[in-house]
Amino acid sequence: MSPARHFWYSPAIFPGGPRCLSAKNVEHQSIQALRSVLRVAPSQSVTSATAPPAPAVPPPGAAPVAAAVTQSGLSENVAGLLCYVFGWVTGLIFFLIDKRPFVRFHASQSITLFGGLHILYFILGLVLGIGMFSFGGFGTLGFGWALFSLLDLIIFIAWILLMVKAYQGERFRIPIAADLAEQIFGKS
Secondary structure (H helix, E strand, C coil), X not given: CCHHHCEECCCCCCCCCCCEECHHHHHHHHHHHHHHHHCCCCCCCCCCCCCCCCCCCCCCCCCCCCCCECCCCCEHHHHHHHCCCCCHHHHHHHHHHCCCHHHHHHHHHHHHHHHHHHHHHHHHHHHHHHHHHHHXXXXXXXXHHHHHHHHHHHHHHXXXXXXXXXXXXXXXXXXXXXXXXXXXXXXX
């Protein structure tokens, strides 16, 4: 047989010493391992076996589920957190696909806050970029750098804060952005 159809097991990794296995032996061992995990008798087919039912009561020490899980498989707090992950883009995605009020609140706030900051960032770049070349000086460059650094810090802090608050199940409102979101998207 060709070496491509055989491989050697290391005795350190696999007990029982080194041995050469063909692809058929590997498949047989995989099926046996699957049977042992699913607790299927050798006479029973692996494909017809079903996994044991999940326990109805969570095991001791497990954290309780904070929010109800829907058909999508995401609880409200996780969906609320995901509204902020990529800024206004994920806010727009969740606003369009999820109809739960908690998620729509965070999605609309994400769109207005991070969308507005994105537009502000772009406008400041245009103004300060043109200002630096037209007034020609390093004073504008230093002011622009400081302003962009401050804006970056504010965006980062708001991003982390809003994700944490959404995951905790809170409707944390950014004063101007939440009011603007309610005017544009309606109250959720």
